[in-house]
Amino acid sequence: MDKLTLYVKDFSRTPGTRHRDEGRKSNSGQQFREEYLEPYFSKVISGEYNKLVVNLDGTIGFGTSWLEEVFGGLTRHYDTKTVMSKIEFVSKEEPYLIEDIHSYIEHAKDKVK
Amino acid sequence: MEIVTAPIEFSLVTNPASVVQFINKLEEHYLARTKVFIDLKNVEKLDYSAVTILLSVMFSFKARKIRFNGNFPNNKLLAKRLIDSDFFKYLGRQISEKLEYKVGKSNQIFTMGNKEVNSELGELVMYEASKTIWGHPRSCKGLQRTILELMQNTNNHAAVKQKGEEHWWLSVNHDKVNKKVSFIFIDYGIGIFESLKYKPKTNQWFGWLDKLKTHLIHGGNDEIFKLLLNGQMHLTVTGQPYRGKGLPGIKEVFDRNQISELKIISNNVYADVVNGNYTTIKSEFNGTFVHWELNENNVSAAWIN
Structure with a gap:
């Protein structure tokens, strides 16, 4: 089975805040998770693909709340083990993001909204 | 109209204590809805933190329909800095409450x-x-x-x-x-x-x-x-x-x-x-x-x- 790749830049060059209600030009993590990541991830969960590769390159940068909402939020819908085992990350432009994202996934359940 | 005198060293970066006092004085007037006149004529230093404060305070006052006015610094370079920021352009205009x-x-x-x-x-x-x-x-x-x-x-x-x-x-x-x-x-x-x-x-x-x-x-x-x-x-x-x-x-x-x-x-x-x-x-x-x-x-x- 193949890997499925999701490019964040296809969502926006300027990913922004955590929630949709934080701005009309917020390009929120909530929107990306609901409209892009979860549909893609469900194709992996269903067995159509064996891994999801999320490519973070090609944007002008990320806020931490966007990253936490996307990957921590996905983990709160599933679980840490499933998300960690089914997603790979590519971030040549900002390699430090991958360690941060892993931490958001590991501690997703600790976050109180 | 209350005259509020700006600090001579008008910079939050280099003179935070005096500038914070100045901001707090303006906040008192804002909350009391009393009109103010900012006296800038003796200002000897005016950096971009000061410009940002003046612009943001001016918009806040005017959006609340509180009269707000001010004069030019005597120092020509500082006056130019304020003119370039469009502070004086908006000083004489009506401004409504806006998101942006x-x-x-x-x-x-x-x-x-x-x-x-x-x-x-x-x-x-x-x-x-x-x-x-x-x-x-x-x-x-x-x-x-x-x-x-x-x-x-x-x-x-x-x-x-x-x-x-x-x-x-x-x-x-x-x-x-x-x-x-x-x-x-x-x-x-x-x-x-x-x-x-x-x-x-x-x-x-x-x-x-x-x-x-x-x-x-x-x-x-x-x-x-x-x-x-x-x-x-x-x-x-x-x-x-x-x-x-x-x-x-x-x-x-x-x-x-x-x-x-x-x-x-x-x-x-x-x-x-x-x-x-x-x-x-x-x-x-x-x-x-x-x-x-x-x-x-x-x-x-x-x-x-």
């Missing part, structure tokens, strides 16, 4: 106020700033993170009751001769320490001071702020390693050399991050002020096409 205000030119002095997070603003700011510094557009991801974290902080935490109540103000100032761009971000919210007081019991930051007590020497806000910016406070209070959110995330951006000249004021703390000096100031600033700079020594990459 834009003043100036994007490649000279540009000031914007908004209550929302606008992630697309960063691209315009980065494009113009990098052209001033490197002569062509460069990608400066730390700049975008800094702007996003600050906008999000104001949107989420500047008011006690609900999100999006307070305006943030961002001023971008291009120094084409020295190839650097300086940034001022300010909000008149409740500030970091006040925000921490209002954490609900369900929040992992509830009771933070008790958890931190054994790690403090004198327990002043300056000491606490240093622990906060370095991520040590997060680890102690939450038990989790710190992962870059909010103001500490901006300190990480600074540590990665993605921005320079980082200085922060919140409530009664002045953090000169560049020199590692954290001090308390006499007057309490109700809000958060951040200054930083982008120059050719900062990390950048090829522009994203």
Whole structure:
């Protein structure tokens, strides 16, 4: 089975805040998770693909709340083990993001909204 | 009309105590809805933090239909700086309450106020700033993170009751001769320490001071702020390693050399991050002020096409 790749830049060059209600030009993590990541991830969960590769390159940068909402939020819908085992990350432009994202996934359940 | 005299050294960066007193005086008039006249004639120093304060205060007064006026500094260079910022252009105009205000030119002095997070603003700011510094557009991801974290902080935490109540103000100032761009971000919210007081019991930051007590020497806000910016406070209070959110995330951006000249004021703390000096100031600033700079020594990459 193949890997499925999701490019964040296809969502926006300027990913922004955590929630949709934080701005009309917020390009929120909530929107990306609901409209892009979860549909893609469900194709992996269903067995159509064996891994999801999320490519973070090609944007002008990320806020931490966007990253936490996307990957921590996905983990709160599933679980840490499933998300960690089914997603790979590519971030040549900002390699430090991958360690941060892993931490958001590991501690997703600790976050109180 | 009450005359409020601006500090002779009108800079939150170099003279925070007097400027905070000046802001607090204006806030009293704003809350009392009394008209004011800002006397600037004897000002001998007026930097971009002062310009941002004057613009943001002017818009706040006028949006509330409170009369606001002022005079020119006698110093011609300082007067020109204020004229270039469009302060006097708007001084004689009526201004209504708006979500967003834009003043100036994007490649000279540009000031914007908004209550929302606008992630697309960063691209315009980065494009113009990098052209001033490197002569062509460069990608400066730390700049975008800094702007996003600050906008999000104001949107989420500047008011006690609900999100999006307070305006943030961002001023971008291009120094084409020295190839650097300086940034001022300010909000008149409740500030970091006040925000921490209002954490609900369900929040992992509830009771933070008790958890931190054994790690403090004198327990002043300056000491606490240093622990906060370095991520040590997060680890102690939450038990989790710190992962870059909010103001500490901006300190990480600074540590990665993605921005320079980082200085922060919140409530009664002045953090000169560049020199590692954290001090308390006499007057309490109700809000958060951040200054930083982008120059050719900062990390950048090829522009994203």
